[in-house]
Amino acid sequence: MNHARLLSHYSKLLMEAGCDEAGRGCLAGPVFAAAVILPRGFTDDILTDSKQLSEKQRNTLRPMIERKAIAWAVASVDATTIDEINILNASILAMHRAIQKLSQLPQLLLIDGNRFKPYPNTPHQCIVKGDEKYLSIAAASVLAKTYRDEYMVGIHEAYPEYGWKNNKGYPSKHHRDTIARIGITLHHRKSFRMAEQL
Numbered sequence: 001m002n003h004a005r006l007l008s009h010y011s012k013l014l015m016e017a018g019c020d021e022a023g024r025g026c027l028a029g030p031v032f033a034a035a036v037i038l039p040r041g042f043t044d045d046i047l048t049d050s051k052q053l054s055e056k057q058r059n060t061l062r063p064m065i066e067r068k069a070i071a072w073a074v075a076s077v078d079a080t081t082i083d084e085i086n087i088l089n090a091s092i093l094a095m096h097r098a099i100q101k102l103s104q105l106p107q108l109l110l111i112d113g114n115r116f117k118p119y120p121n122t123p124h125q126c127i128v129k130g131d132e133k134y135l136s137i138a139a140a141s142v143l144a145k146t147y148r149d150e151y152m153v154g155i156h157e158a159y160p161e162y163g164w165k166n167n168k169g170y171p172s173k174h175h176r177d178t179i180a181r182i183g184i185t186l187h188h189r190k191s192f193r194m195a196e197q198l
Helices: 055-068 079-085 089-103 135-156 171-184
Strands: 018-021 030-035 071-077 108-112 123-128
Touching: 018 089, 018 123, 018 135, 030 089, 055 135, 071 089, 071 135, 071 171, 079 089
Parallel strands: 018 108, 108 123
Antiparallel strands: 018 030, 030 071
16 A cells, blocks of 8 residues: 655745654553654655554564654643543644754644644644645654554553553443453543443
8 A cells, every 4th residue: 555645745935844643542551652753854655553453563663764864752641630621732732842852953743733832933734634745743652552563462461351552541332341351450441431322
């Protein structure tokens, strides 16, 4: 499947960082975000929105993105903070943390979605379905997704009943049924509706 239609840049002049998050709709675990600055003229035929890629494709793309990016960073916000400030604010905070960790300061932020809070001294552009339109946002979506999945697999062993190595904390039937049966863990987001059936 060829995704060469994704654009390499939004601005002709400014150094851009694409930003995206993973895990907003999960019942457990942190929300992760990534920021990626790709070199101008970067192309890749496979890279697109991480949700459209297989796990194998994402795991192949991740080291390539990290190798070829001018700068990249991943950050997260834990379940307790999500409960305190809500998932939208937590997603934005995770993006801010990722941007702050970049080794180079971008001149423009490309944000996936339609909501963002300005990052100090850096203009931004919100782009709905940006991870299907711009390579830098797609790259950020792949990093956020793979790092989050890796984290959830890592904590699976401590709580195997919930099946996190398979559902990654998303509200699968098995995950919801387990919550209804044995309750929640410290990794669950208490502000989310847990055990109701979809």
